[in-house]
Amino acid sequence: MIYVEEDILGHPRALQIQGRFPDAEVVPCSRYGEIFNRRAQHFRLQKRRPSLILARKHRGFVQEAPAGFGIEGARSLVFSHMHNCIYDCRYCFLQGMYRSAHYVVFINYEDFQWAIEEKIRAGRGEPLHFYSGYDCDSLALEPVTRFAASFVPFFARFPQALLELRTKSTQVKSLLDMEPPPNVVVAFSFTPEEVQESVEHLTPSVDRRIRAMERLQERGWRLGLRFDPLIYDEGYREQYRRLYGAVFGAVRTESLHSVSIGPFHLPADFFRTMTRLYPEDVLLASPFEENGGIGYRRDLEEEMVEFCREELLGHIPREIFHSGLSALPSAPGAGMSAPGADSPG
Amino acid sequence: MLRFVVALQAEARPLVERFGMAPAGETPFPIYRGEEAWLIVSGQGKAAAAAATAYLHLEGGGGMGRAWLNVGLGGHSQRRLGEGVVAHKISDAASGASWYPQIVVDSPSPTVPVLSVERVEEEYAPPWVYESEAAGFFPTACRFSVAELVHCYKVISDNPDATLSRRMSGVAVEEMIAGNAGRIETFARDLAALARELAAIAADPPGYYDALGRWSFTAAQQSRLRRLLQRLAALDPASSRDAIYLEGLLAGARDERDVLRRLESRLAALPIRLPSPAGAAADDLR
Numbered sequence: 351m352i353y354v355e356e357d358i359l360g361h362p363r364a365l366q367i368q369g370r371f372p373d374a375e376v377v378p379c380s381r382y383g384e385i386f387n388r389r390a391q392h393f394r395l396q397k398r399r400p401s402l403i404l405a406r407k408h409r410g411f412v413q414e415a416p417a418g419f420g421i422e423g424a425r426s427l428v429f430s431h432m433h434n435c436i437y438d439c440r441y442c443f444l445q446g447m448y449r450s451a452h453y454v455v456f457i458n459y460e461d462f463q464w465a466i467e468e469k470i471r472a473g474r475g476e477p478l479h480f481y482s483g484y485d486c487d488s489l490a491l492e493p494v495t496r497f498a499a500s501f502v503p504f505f506a507r508f509p510q511a512l513l514e515l516r517t518k519s520t521q522v523k524s525l526l527d528m529e530p531p532p533n534v535v536v537a538f539s540f541t542p543e544e545v546q547e548s549v550e551h552l553t554p555s556v557d558r559r560i561r562a563m564e565r566l567q568e569r570g571w572r573l574g575l576r577f578d579p580l581i582y583d584e585g586y587r588e589q590y591r592r593l594y595g596a597v598f599g600a601v602r603t604e605s606l607h608s609v610s611i612g613p614f615h616l617p618a619d620f621f622r623t624m625t626r627l628y629p630e631d632v633l634l635a636s637p638f639e640e641n642g643g644i645g646y647r648r649d650l651e652e653e654m655v656e657f658c659r660e661e662l663l664g665h666i667p668r669e670i671f672h673s674g675l676s677a678l679p680s681a682p683g684a685g686m687s688a689p690g691a692d693s694p695g
Numbered sequence: 696m697l698r699f700v701v702a703l704q705a706e707a708r709p710l711v712e713r714f715g716m717a718p719a720g721e722t723p724f725p726i727y728r729g730e731e732a733w734l735i736v737s738g739q740g741k742a743a744a745a746a747a748t749a750y751l752h753l754e755g756g757g758g759m760g761r762a763w764l765n766v767g768l769g770g771h772s773q774r775r776l777g778e779g780v781v782a783h784k785i786s787d788a789a790s791g792a793s794w795y796p797q798i799v800v801d802s803p804s805p806t807v808p809v810l811s812v813e814r815v816e817e818e819y820a821p822p823w824v825y826e827s828e829a830a831g832f833f834p835t836a837c838r839f840s841v842a843e844l845v846h847c848y849k850v851i852s853d854n855p856d857a858t859l860s861r862r863m864s865g866v867a868v869e870e871m872i873a874g875n876a877g878r879i880e881t882f883a884r885d886l887a888a889l890a891r892e893l894a895a896i897a898a899d900p901p902g903y904y905d906a907l908g909r910w911s912f913t914a915a916q917q918s919r920l921r922r923l924l925q926r927l928a929a930l931d932p933a934s935s936r937d938a939i940y941l942e943g944l945l946a947g948a949r950d951e952r953d954v955l956r957r958l959e960s961r962l963a964a965l966p967i968r969l970p971s972p973a974g975a976a977a978d979d980l981r
Contacts, residue, residue: 351783351798351806375806377783377795385795388842394896395843395889399799548969584966625922629896635929636967 351401353377353385353452363457363496364404370494371402381405386433386450394627396451397438402494407456411465415481421608421672424477424512427469431456431497432486437518438551440633441579444485446620453491459500466504470511480505483516483537490519499524506531514574520554520562530571535607537574538563540597542589545581549633556593560600567605575601576675577662578612580654582636582646590658598665609666610675611658614638615645697732697887698755698763700748700832702739705868706767709876710734714883724750731887741787741811741831748835760893762886763836763845766872766879769809769826770853772819779875780824781882782847784808787830794833797842800885803878809847817855824849844890848882850875900924902941910951923958930965 352374358364359378368376379385382405412429420426433454434444456462470478482488482501492498498515502525505513514535525536541549543556554562563573575597583589616624621644625634637647645651662671697714701707707727710716716729724747725736733755737747744765755761774780783806786793798806810823811830819825829847836845850871852863863871872879902924906912912920928935935941944961948954 353795375783377808379784379793379795384793388795390837390840390842391797392841392843392893395799395841395893396797544971545969547971581969582967583969625925627896629900629925630929632929632967632969635926635962637963 351375351377353379353382353401353403355382355405356380358404358406358457361406361457363459366496367402367404367455367457367494374402379403382454386452386454387448389449391449393445393449393451400434400436400451400453403452403454404457405454406458407461411462412469412480420479420481420675424479425473426479426481427466428481428484429462429466430482430485431459431462431495431501432491434485435487436490437487437553439553440549440551440624440628440631441581441614441616443616443620445627446616446623453486455491455495459497463501463504466511467508470508473510475510477510477512479512479514481514481516483514487517487519488515489517489521489525489536492519492521492524496524499528502528502531502534505534509533516574516576518550518553518559520558522562522566525571526565526569530566530569532572535572535574536563536566537576537608539576539578540593541577541579541581542583542586542593543596544583544585544589549581556596560597563597564600567601571605572607573601573605574607574675575609576612577658578610578675579614580611580651580658581614581633582650582654586654587657591661594661594665603666603670606666606670608670608672608675609662610672611655611662612675613645613651613655615643618644696755696758696761696890697883698748698751698761698836699732699734699883700737700744700751700763700765700828700836701734702737702744702767702828703865703868704736705865706872707734707736708869709873710766710879713876713880719754722750722754726751726754732883737828737832740813740827741829744828744831745835746831748832748839752836752839757839760840760890760897761844762883762890763832763840764879764883764886765828765832765836765847767826767828767847767849768852768868768871769824769849770816770819771807771824771851772822772855774807774824774851774854776851776854776857777871777874778851779804779878780807780849780851781805782807782809782824782829782833782849785829785833785847786810786823788812790830792830792834794830794837795842796833796846798846799843800882800889803882804848804875807849809849817853819855824851825853840890841893844886844893846882846886848875848879900928901935902927902938905938905941906945906954909945910948910954912951912954916951916955919955920958923955923962926962927958927965930962930967 356378382403412427415426415428512533514537516537518539538559546556638644639647711727714729714732716727719726719728727734735747735751737743781802808823809829816825
């Protein structure tokens with residue numbers, strides 16, 4: 351089933367996306383809000399069979415990132431061409447934020463690009479970093495949406511701006527088909543293999559993500575590593591050690607733009623919703639505490655962060671390690687998630 | 696548990712038979728009850744459908760999260776007589792409001808938009824199913840359940856060549872529904888399975904009722920107790936299902952706070968071992 355807003359039924363991008371699913375029933379609607387996030391919807395049930403919703407975004411194309419997020423010395427902005435994600439990571443805040451599991455794709459990329467260009471021009475040379483991949487995974491639906499294929503060439507025109515595509519996906523073909531602009535970073539999120547298999551449902555394996563990074567590296571793309579969120583298991587030290595060994599055995603530090611780690615943090619109300627959806631889940635039953643949001647018990651979090659940082663710094667130069675790329679979540683605004691809250695990409 | 700809403704007695708009969716229901720006695724709307732399903736006959740029109748849906752909800756104990764299915768007849772410009780369809784969009788011709796049933800199980804029949812009208816239509820301009828109850832039934836049932844569990848199954852009784860329903864005998868109506876009863880049953884059972892899944896998610900954890908019976912927790916403490924017992928069930932499922940283990944854990948607890956403290960201590964001592972199921976990556980599924 352594909353829901354399409356009536357006023358974009360004839361939009362070339364909507365038609366192109368529909369063309370990928372020739373057998374799907376197309377259901378016109380006035381606005382995507384008629385279907386998405388209505389009361390009396392159940393995220394967990396809907397996640398069994400999510401539908402695609404094609405919509406036009408009308409405002410709020412680009413938003414300032416919460417204070418403290420990003421790399422020091424640059425202004426950070428976030429944008430999302432999509433709500434929701436094809437993956438099903440049990441720690442993801444989207445489960446707590448939306449009642450719907452459907453994927454909303456905003457097809458008016460040109461309006462996003464106008465808004466981004468306005469910010470860049472108004473910045474008059476100020477370094478601007480744009481982050482995609484918070485309300486969605488930047489690349490997971492690339493064969494369908496052609497998001498990167500549209501936005502990477504766009505950002506190539508503005509060397510003073512930087513675009514980060516955050517992802518767990520191995521859908522890198524459209525990137526491999528183009529020349530890598532120096533101001534675009536493809537940032538891969540990782541948890542250890544045992545965690546990925548346990549809680550990152552439907553995601554590509556750690557090994558496949560590493561192989562996708564290798565292919566991008568060979569083509570000269572700048573890469574990012576986001577060990578985010580840090581997930582506790584009694585064997586976490588050995589798990590993270592092995593993960594770092596596997597990643598840095600394949601990814602050269604010269605290819606890396608930045609590396610970050612991020613503790614597990616969620617707004618408390620999102621977390622409560624998630625425990626209602628998945629009361630039996632082991633991850634969500636871990637020793638968390640409320641402290642301006644939900645995170646691991648303070649001593650455990652500090653221990654994990656310290657261990658993971660020290661291990662990481664054995665592999666990378668300190669200059670490319672940035673803690674601010676996984677900032678604490680703030681209360682989300684309408685239609686915008688909380689960057690730094692544990693996110694899809 | 697299933698809840699059926701139909702407009703006519705003749706529409707009810709094949710479902711009553713198939714699900715082994717029996718009349719429930721004198722009620723404002725005729726009601727039939729069985730072990731797995733209840734059915735109400737609303738009469739025609741969206742107001743009657745809404746009222747009957749609410750009545751059946753209350754009569755059935757007011758439990759939330761059940762599977763609801765409106766079964767009835769409708770007209771269509773192109774579809775053949777007797778064909779069954781499932782609504783993927785319901786619009787109210789009078790108000791212009793629309794609703795979108797969320798289909799997360801296999802639909803046994805094609806899905807179509809449904810338009811609820813006040814009067815019988817003979818010209819079916821857009822290729823929708825024209826009928827009279829869905830716009831009353833759907834938003835009302837969604838107050839008592841979730842949109843994934845509330846659906847409308849319509850059987851085509853009229854098209855431009857044959858406006859049968861107005862002069863159709865009860866027997867003919869019955870035959871039309873009976874001709875789709877297998878598909879309706881499959882759909883209804885899939886929805887009922889989903890409702891059971893939802894009930895399992897919302898179920899109280901082992902030991903919760905026993906603890907409530909033995910101590911007097913405040914509302915906030917009850918909520919904490921519930922989550923602590925859920926965590927215990929997640930981290931140590933075998934022990935948490937063992938009444939003797941729980942009894943031992945809480946034996947001698949001085950008061951409610953002591954109960955919560957003991958559970959927290961036990962949880963703090965449990966190792967966190969993430970389970971290791973594996974599945975195909977979504978990237979591979981396209």
